[in-house]
Amino acid sequence: MKVPKKNNMKKQQFISDYVVYDDEKELDPKDAELLRQAHEATQNSYAPYSKFHVGAAVRLANGIVIRGNNIENAAYPSGLCAERVTLFAAQAQYPDVPVEAIALTAQSEHSEVNEPIAPCGACRQVMVETEQRSGRPMRVICQGHTGPIMVFDGIETLMPFIFVDKYL
């Protein structure tokens, strides 16, 4: 895009680093297992409206894995994404244990999901604060029902210009 040059204007870039794997076998074994659990978690999804079943699995620093899924509601905003269901459940049960990684996957009743799904903006915002609370980067592992896997080492690569408590 051609941007007209004005005095003192600086054009800047945000660069996001992430890794794409073609196959689960290429992942770190612990991450492959987390992804497998996220796939299983899609089976408990309650998505009668969107027919889009999302599963998530969170691995804590103590090795415990918490699974969750999206839960919809006839009053649409009352439902919640799989990522937030799972991250909140993990932090409610283990408030002092850092979150190492989250894996998410999806299946649709309408079509084959063969590319990685990414968390929505609201879930990314929750991931930012989860990471801050944990005091370490959280790995985000994304896949569809099949196909490639995207891995982000830390939420900042998924969520530039984060809103954090220092602004409050």
Ligand SMILES: [Zn+2]
């Ligand atoms: Zn979300």
